[in-house]
Amino acid sequence: MSTVEKALAAALYAEGDEALDTGASLLAADPSADDELRLRGEQLVRRAWERGWQPADVLRLVRRDLDETHERLAAGLIAAETKRYGARLAPRFQAQLADLGDPQPPRSDRFSQATALLELYRLLARLPAIEPVGPVPGETLASVPASPHEPRMLGRIRALLAKAEATGYPEEAEALTAKAQELMARHSVDEALLAARTHSPDVPSACRIGVDAPYETAKAVLLDAVAGANRCRAVWNGSFAFSTVVGFESDLESVELLHTSLLVQGATALAKAESAQREGGRRRTKTFRQSFWTAYASRLGEHLAAVADDVVTADLLPVLASRDVAVTAHADRMFPETTTTRVRGATDLDGWYDGRAAADRAQRPPSGSTGVARRPGRGDRG
Known part of the structure; x- marks a missing residue:
C-alpha cells in the first residue's frame, strides 16, 4: 500500500483531528508521494463533475465549509483537471473556469499543506450526486445556434x-x-x-x-x-x-x-x-x-x-x-x-x-x- 493510500485510508472517511494528523504526518514525511496525491485530487474533482457538480458549486461549498486555503487548493485542482478537455466544455463551465484566474497554491509547511489537502479531499469524496445542469466535461456538446441579437x-x-x-x-x-x-x-x-x-x-x-x-x-x-x-x-x-x-x-x-x-x-x-x-x-x-x-x-x-x-x-x-x-x-x-x-x-x-x-x-x-x-x-x- 502506497503512502497516499495509507493517508487516505486513515483520514478520508474518518472523523476528528486524530485521523487527519495521522494521514498528514505520513504525507509530510514522504515528498515522493506528492504527484500521486495530486492525481488523487484530480480524480475526486472528475468524480464531482460526473455527479453533476460544476466548478462554481464546488468552490462555493469549499468556501462555506472550509476556508481560503482550501479554496485556493480546490481552484488549483480544478484548473489542472480541466486542462485535458480543451474546447470540449459547455459555455457556462468555461465561464466558471475563467473566473478562477490563475490560482496560486498557498505557501505553508508540508504538514499544514497535507492537512489542508486531506480536509479538502474529505469534502470532495462526500459530495453526493445532484441534478446535472449541463454535459460532463469531455462529452459531445449539443450545437444550439445563438440568437444574433x-x-x-x-x-x-x-x-x-x-x-x-x-x-x-x-x-x-x-x-x-x-x-x-x-x-x-x-x-x-x-x-x-x-x-x-x-x-x-x-x-x-x-x-x-x-x-x-x-x-x-x-x-x-x-x-x-x-x-x-x-x-x-x-x-x-x-x-x-x-x-x-x-x-x-x-x-x-x-x-x-x-x-x-x-x-x-x-x-x-x-x-x-x-x-x-x-x-x-x-x-x-x-x-x-x-x-x-x-x-x-x-x-x-x-x-x-x-x-x-x-x-x-x-x-x-x-x-x-x-x-x-x-x-x-x-x-x-x-x-x-x-x-x-x-x-x-x-x-x-x-x-x-x-x-x-x-x-x-x-x-x-x-x-x-x-x-x-x-x-x-x-x-x-x-
Missing part, C-alpha cells in the same frame, strides 16, 4: 443594471432597473416568436445560482421572483447554498443578471437603512436585517411580473404558453419531488418598511410568491 441586448441590459447599482439616486435606480426588466421581457418574447417561426429545436436547460447566507431564505424567494418574471422556475437547495433555475437559455441569462443586480441594490439600500437607524439612536440588529430582506424579496415579488406582463399581448399568449409548458415539464423531470418553504415572519417593522421601500425603488417587477420550490434534502426546514 442576444449579445447586443444583453450588453444593454448589463449597462442599465450597472448604472442602477452605481447611482446614488433611488428614483434613477428604479427607472433603470425597470427598463432592464422590460428589455428582458421583450427579448424573451422575441426569442419565443423566432423559435416558433423557425421551428427551432431549442429546449429548456438549467443553471445553478448561489444563494448565500445570511438571510438565504429571503434571497431564495427573491431569486424565485426574478425567475418567475423571466418565464423560468427556481428550485432551492438550502443544504448546498444554491438554486437550480430551469428555463430557456436566453431567459437564464436574464435571471442571473437581474438577480445579481438586485442583491447589490438590496445590500446598498440595507446599508443606508442601517445608517439611518443609527442616526435615530436605534441599534442595528439581525432581526432588522432579516425583516428588511424578507420585505425586499416579497415586495419585488409583487412588482416584477407587472413589467413582464406589460409587453405580452393576447396574440402572444399561445406561443409563450407552449414555452411555459416546456419549462414546467423540464423542471418536473429534474425535480419530481419538491417542498415549499415559507419565509419566517418579519418581526421588525422598521426593517419591513425599509425593505419594502427599497424594493419599490429597485423596480416594477412577478406577482408575489412568498414561497419557494425546494428540493427535499438534509437540513430542510419547513
Whole structure:
C-alpha cells in the first residue's frame, strides 16, 4: 500500500483531528508521494463533475465549509483537471473556469499543506450526486445556434443594471432597473416568436445560482421572483447554498443578471437603512436585517411580473404558453419531488418598511410568491 493510500485510508472517511494528523504526518514525511496525491485530487474533482457538480458549486461549498486555503487548493485542482478537455466544455463551465484566474497554491509547511489537502479531499469524496445542469466535461456538446441579437441586448441590459447599482439616486435606480426588466421581457418574447417561426429545436436547460447566507431564505424567494418574471422556475437547495433555475437559455441569462443586480441594490439600500437607524439612536440588529430582506424579496415579488406582463399581448399568449409548458415539464423531470418553504415572519417593522421601500425603488417587477420550490434534502426546514 502506497503512502497516499495509507493517508487516505486513515483520514478520508474518518472523523476528528486524530485521523487527519495521522494521514498528514505520513504525507509530510514522504515528498515522493506528492504527484500521486495530486492525481488523487484530480480524480475526486472528475468524480464531482460526473455527479453533476460544476466548478462554481464546488468552490462555493469549499468556501462555506472550509476556508481560503482550501479554496485556493480546490481552484488549483480544478484548473489542472480541466486542462485535458480543451474546447470540449459547455459555455457556462468555461465561464466558471475563467473566473478562477490563475490560482496560486498557498505557501505553508508540508504538514499544514497535507492537512489542508486531506480536509479538502474529505469534502470532495462526500459530495453526493445532484441534478446535472449541463454535459460532463469531455462529452459531445449539443450545437444550439445563438440568437444574433442576444449579445447586443444583453450588453444593454448589463449597462442599465450597472448604472442602477452605481447611482446614488433611488428614483434613477428604479427607472433603470425597470427598463432592464422590460428589455428582458421583450427579448424573451422575441426569442419565443423566432423559435416558433423557425421551428427551432431549442429546449429548456438549467443553471445553478448561489444563494448565500445570511438571510438565504429571503434571497431564495427573491431569486424565485426574478425567475418567475423571466418565464423560468427556481428550485432551492438550502443544504448546498444554491438554486437550480430551469428555463430557456436566453431567459437564464436574464435571471442571473437581474438577480445579481438586485442583491447589490438590496445590500446598498440595507446599508443606508442601517445608517439611518443609527442616526435615530436605534441599534442595528439581525432581526432588522432579516425583516428588511424578507420585505425586499416579497415586495419585488409583487412588482416584477407587472413589467413582464406589460409587453405580452393576447396574440402572444399561445406561443409563450407552449414555452411555459416546456419549462414546467423540464423542471418536473429534474425535480419530481419538491417542498415549499415559507419565509419566517418579519418581526421588525422598521426593517419591513425599509425593505419594502427599497424594493419599490429597485423596480416594477412577478406577482408575489412568498414561497419557494425546494428540493427535499438534509437540513430542510419547513
